[in-house]
Amino acid sequence: MAGVPVGVAPSILAADFARLGEQVEAVLAAGAGTIHVDVMDGRFVPALSMGPQVVEALAGQVHDAGAYLDVHLMVERPERHLADFARAGADGITIHVEATPHTDYALAAVRDAGCKAGIALCPGTPIQSVFELLGDFDLVLCMTVNPGWGGQRFLPGSLGKLERLRALVGDEPSLEVDGGIDAQTAGPCAAAGATLFVAGSSIFGADDPAEAFRRVAATVRA
Numbered sequence: 001m002a003g004v005p006v007g008v009a010p011s012i013l014a015a016d017f018a019r020l021g022e023q024v025e026a027v028l029a030a031g032a033g034t035i036h037v038d039v040m041d042g043r044f045v046p047a048l049s050m051g052p053q054v055v056e057a058l059a060g061q062v063h064d065a066g067a068y069l070d071v072h073l074m075v076e077r078p079e080r081h082l083a084d085f086a087r088a089g090a091d092g093i094t095i096h097v098e099a100t101p102h103t104d105y106a107l108a109a110v111r112d113a114g115c116k117a118g119i120a121l122c123p124g125t126p127i128q129s130v131f132e133l134l135g136d137f138d139l140v141l142c143m144t145v146n147p148g149w150g151g152q153r154f155l156p157g158s159l160g161k162l163e164r165l166r167a168l169v170g171d172e173p174s175l176e177v178d179g180g181i182d183a184q185t186a187g188p189c190a191a192a193g194a195t196l197f198v199a200g201s202s203i204f205g206a207d208d209p210a211e212a213f214r215r216v217a218a219t220v221r222a
Helices: 017-029 052-064 082-088 103-112 127-133 158-169 186-191 209-221
Strands: 007-010 034-040 068-074 092-096 116-121 139-143 174-178 196-199
Touching (some): 007 034, 052 082, 068 196, 082 092, 092 139, 103 116, 139 158, 186 196
16 A cells, blocks of 8 residues: 555545535545545544445545545544444544554554554643554644534644654654644644644635645645
């Protein structure tokens, strides 16, 4: 499998599900190399979102475009659900360090299923929580809002955390940011060491998602 991509990853959590395929096609045509899928269970976070069926429905369209399906599990005991998302067509699966006592096992199971493995940290979780897992993940996700709700404002203290996290994990893992990412916040996150930028409301909440994607992507390339 190819490595974890870089750039802006539109999050379908903010998409119009009545036009999901159409909106995903628009951002893929605009140059998106990653589509991000936020999965919520109503337990680890308050909201419920989507399951493997949505990943399966999108997998052909995303892969035919040469793009990457990035699945973020905001669920308790994610190791119980990994196989279902891998079979559905996920390329990468990210679990939360706070969501299971068996992070090492879960990350190994993601890789065994043929996917890239990611580890995510909530805003209040110290970066040292991933130190013992170095080498076991391909991506580390720094939440820049509290997970579970779309459309939140970026937490400004996240920039310092991103810098510290990049210094801790080194150059190899992709450093992903998720929460409040738009044309104003993506550039500073890139300067702090981030390489993959999840943007939901700022893209799919716009009248023209393709153009909104291009605006955010331009700030990352600048």
